[in-house]
Amino acid sequence: ARPVMAGTLPARVTSTRENDTYGHIDKHGRYRVNMLFDRARWETGFESLWVRQSRPYAGDTYGLHLPLLAGTEVAIGFEDGNPDRPYIAGVLHDSAHGDHVTICNDKRNVLRTPANNKIRLDDERGKEHIKLSTEYGGKSQLNLGHLVDSDRRPRGEGFELRTDSWGAIRAQKGIFISADGQVQAQGQVLAMEPAVSNLAEAREQMMSISGDAQKATANPADLQA
Incomplete structure (x- = not known):
């Protein structure tokens, strides 16, 4: 009978490239790992067969994959305890790769x-x-x-x-920018009643000023200046 592997074993992700900037994975998103108990000498990046990684969200057209870099410590589990079916069960921080939330x-x-x-x-x-x-x-x-x-x-x-570079705002159907309040994000996104009301008031004020200017026989250009 084959042995049964209980629990997990520590390992590190490897790569064929020294100081690899990116994750070393195959076309299926699998990794190679170096089991920390393994003292045999292997060609760098070929210490194991390709190993799958367990993830919180996975599918053929969807999923979550944040590539692991060489040197990252991982916990290796075994499907049904089978030593021939290893997979990355989790990822660990260590003294050389500290957690960014402490x-x-x-x-x-x-x-x-x-x-x-x-x-x-x-x-x-x-x-x-x-x-x-x-x-x-x-x-x-x-x-x-x-x-x-x-x-x-x-x-x-x-x-x-x-x-610090270039910027652009583009909307084919239009852009609405307003300083009118919507408390606690209540109301329609494109609610324009307050803006339209303010524009109407501004128009009435301009019409009133224009009328007063005409009565005083002032040149409209003088008002604009």
């Missing part, structure tokens, strides 16, 4: 890639914020809520869409 920033929920593309959701009560950021072109960000700098100093509130 007691120093334990109110933050962070998704960050090796290139520092980042989604950050801060749950500190009264200072909630969301940040979506990329390093390309200097830095481009969408900041929402309680806005802070890299030292966590307040720099505003509301929202900010900013970039």
Whole structure:
């Protein structure tokens, strides 16, 4: 009878390229790993057959895959305890690859890639914020809520869409920009009644000024100046 593997074993993801910048995977998204107990000498990047990774969301046209870099510690499980059916059951931080969320920033929920593309959701009560950021072109960000700098100093509130590069806003059907309030996001997105009312009031004021100017025989150009 074949042996049964209970629990998991520690291993590290490997690559055929030294200091690989990206994940070393095959056409099926599988990895090669080096079992930490294995003292045999293997060609770098060929320490195992291709191994699948267990993920929280997976399918043929959908899924979640954040590629693992060489050197990442993983826990290897075995399907039905079969030593010939290993898979990556989980990913671990270690002393050489520390966690980016610690007691120093334990109110933050962070998704960050090796290139520092980042989604950050801060749950500190009264200072909630969301940040979506990329390093390309200097830095481009969408900041929402309680806005802070890299030292966590307040720099505003509301929202900010900013970039050190070029920017464009494009909407084929039109763009509506308004300073009218909608408390707690109640109401239709394109509700224009307050804006239309303000424009009507402004038109009435201009008509009144124009009428007064005509009565005073003033030149409209003088008013415009």
